[in-house]
Amino acid sequence: MFEFDQYLGFLAFLTILTIGFWIMIFLLTFVIPYWLGGNLIELYKEKRDAKKAKLKEEEQ
Template sequence: MLDFSQFSGLILFMFIFTAGFWLLIFLLTFVVPYWIGGTIWENFILKKEAREAAEGK
């Protein structure tokens, strides 16, 4: 049987472990695709502006 200090340590470990797990899931499913999509979109806009500037010369 666990005494209070062991039990509280186990609860703290499980909280940190599950918080890290859900943070990793959140980053992989929302933040990283948003970041990659924004980078691709920004590069597309910059190339479009450069092409329009070259055609305007």
């Protein structure tokens, strides 16, 4: 069976693996949609401002 230091190494490996798994789940469910949503809002604002500037330019 395992000796004590091998057991600790195995526990460290499982801990690191589990932390990596949960960080990946967190990124996929919260951070990436937040980033995409923010970029889409900024893109919409830029297009809206460009349209306003074009209309203002045409009025003059």
